[in-house]
Amino acid sequence: MTKMKRIVLASRPQGEPTDENFRLEEVDMPEPGEGEILVETAYMSLDPYMRGRMDDVKSYSAPVPVGGTMEAGAIGRVLKSNSPEFKEGDYAVGRFGWADHGVLPAKQCYKWDPAMGSPSLALGVLGMPGFTAWAGITAYGKLKEGETLVVGAATGPVGSMVGQLAKQAGCRVVGVAGGPEKCRMAVETFGFDACIDHRGKDAKAMREALKAECPDGIDVYFENVGGPTLGGVLPLMNLYGRIIVCGMIAWYNGAEDETAAFPTGKLWRMILVNRLTIQGLLQTDHVKRMPEFFAEVGPKVTAGDIAYVEDVAEGLENAPRAFMSLLKGGNTGKMVVKVHG
Numbered sequence: 266m267t268k269m270k271r272i273v274l275a276s277r278p279q280g281e282p283t284d285e286n287f288r289l290e291e292v293d294m295p296e297p298g299e300g301e302i303l304v305e306t307a308y309m310s311l312d313p314y315m316r317g318r319m320d321d322v323k324s325y326s327a328p329v330p331v332g333g334t335m336e337a338g339a340i341g342r343v344l345k346s347n348s349p350e351f352k353e354g355d356y357a358v359g360r361f362g363w364a365d366h367g368v369l370p371a372k373q374c375y376k377w378d379p380a381m382g383s384p385s386l387a388l389g390v391l392g393m394p395g396f397t398a399w400a401g402i403t404a405y406g407k408l409k410e411g412e413t414l415v416v417g418a419a420t421g422p423v424g425s426m427v428g429q430l431a432k433q434a435g436c437r438v439v440g441v442a443g444g445p446e447k448c449r450m451a452v453e454t455f456g457f458d459a460c461i462d463h464r465g466k467d468a469k470a471m472r473e474a475l476k477a478e479c480p481d482g483i484d485v486y487f488e489n490v491g492g493p494t495l496g497g498v499l500p501l502m503n504l505y506g507r508i509i510v511c512g513m514i515a516w517y518n519g520a521e522d523e524t525a526a527f528p529t530g531k532l533w534r535m536i537l538v539n540r541l542t543i544q545g546l547l548q549t550d551h552v553k554r555m556p557e558f559f560a561e562v563g564p565k566v567t568a569g570d571i572a573y574v575e576d577v578a579e580g581l582e583n584a585p586r587a588f589m590s591l592l593k594g595g596n597t598g599k600m601v602v603k604v605h606g
Contacts, residue, residue, distance in 0.1 A: 269294045271364035272584055274329045278319055281518045281592070286319065287335070287585040295368040302351050303368050304341030306361055306604040310388040311337070311578075311588050311596075316517040325547055335363035335584075338393055340377055340384045342605075351376065358387045365581050365604050375555075381563060389599035390566055390573035393548060394422035396558050398487075400551035401509045402430050405544045406485055410435030413479050415498055417441045417490035419451040419460055420574065422599035423511060427487045428457050429571055436485075439478045441471075441494050443594040450597070454572050468496025468524050475501055482506075491515040496524035499535060508543045517592065574598025 268291050275288040297303045318329045318336050329336055339361040343351050348371035351357055359374035361367030377387045389395060402408065414431040418424040419440025428438045428451065440451040440460040451460035459478040463471060471493045475483070482503040488495060492515025502508070516525060536543065565571040576596040578587035584602045591600050 267294050268292070269364060269366040270581055271334045271362065272581065273334055273363075274319060274331055276331060277321060278316075278518075282316065282319065282585075282589055284585060289582055294366060297345050297347050297368050300348050300370050300372065301368050302343050302348060302357055302371050302374065303345040304339075304343050304357050304359075304361060304366065306339050306341040306365050306367060306581075307356070307606055308385045308388055308601045308603055309337045309339040309361070309363060309581075309584070310392070311584065311591050311600040311602060312394065313512055313514045313517060313592065315588065316514075316592055325549075336360065337362050338388055339364075339367065339604075340387045341367065346371070348372075356384050356387075358392070363581065363584050382566070385575060385577070385601050385603075386566070386573070388601050389422045389575060390426065390571060391559070391563060394599060395426045395562065395573075396551075396555060397511060397546065397548040398423045398426035399430060399558050399562060400548055400554060401487065401511060401546040402427055403554075404551065405507060405509050405542075405546065406431070406487075407507060408434040408436055408485065411437075412484035413437045413439065413481055414485040414487065415439045415441065415475065415479065415483050416487040417463075417494045418512075418514065419457060420447045420455065420598060421489070421596075422573070424487070424489055425451070425455045425573065425598075426571070428455055431485070432456050432458075433570075437479075437481075439475065441475075441490070447597065450574065454574065456572075463490075463492075463494055466493055466497075468493040468522075471497025472500055473497075485509070487511060489514065492520075492522055492524055496522075496527065499527075499532070502535070502539050502541055504539055506539060506541050508541060509546050510543060511546045514592065576600045578602045580604070 343355045350371045356377040357374040359369045416427045419442045440457045448460035451457040488510045489512045491513030
């Protein structure tokens, strides 16, 4: 085998990504150097943050260059290893990108134990999204029994983990999701107390819907979406409330709305009067805690105490369409692409 396939960023999108922003290429198979491993990708992850990597703007990570392989976390079977940390046949998790094979230094990867379940779980409930939720809640949530927590994108891999951890801590949990099916899933599959359909609602309508489900106000808001959901939450935040900012998918394609234009002076006064804590969350700040995450959450997943849902697209060539659908809420659960299996 001398060739591999990858999907590159063909051009930078203006607003929503289109097919023309991606290109499927066949290139020479790389050879692993000293301390490196070559893997055959089993599954790759699709996540909203990837939209930000497509823009040439300053952020917490460098953008994908035009002509470069689209960035993604992935898990694959080791074909060649020049490191004592991996042997052929092991499963390695790393940032191999939108590709059917990849090479990385072994020190940038970690080994997946097949006893923990399907390799795809390493990209979702027991991967970066699940870890992000756990890290944010345990580091910044300061949850107390009887408090009310609201989370957007409630049935996604981050939101569903946030809600389940908060329920286990004794909180009232209210989710926000798109459509009645996802709202039903939040309650019936993930155990939320309630879930609000955000579709067709502006900030005022969201505020009224949230007020009905959060009669004692909101103590913790785990922010995944921005937009009208944030606009509905802010007036309902309680004294000493905590807002954990993880994402803002409503604005990734450059959309404007009334919340995006919310006056800074009014927001600053709201923060002051309610003594709010607003904390940005990047899971990369917490990677040293991964063993603690696996030790705590892994057994809960195995025992069925943490539920999860996967949305699997088949084939590397279908990754762009699946990603574009994800940005519009077209996924149900954690979106992964099955590349080899």
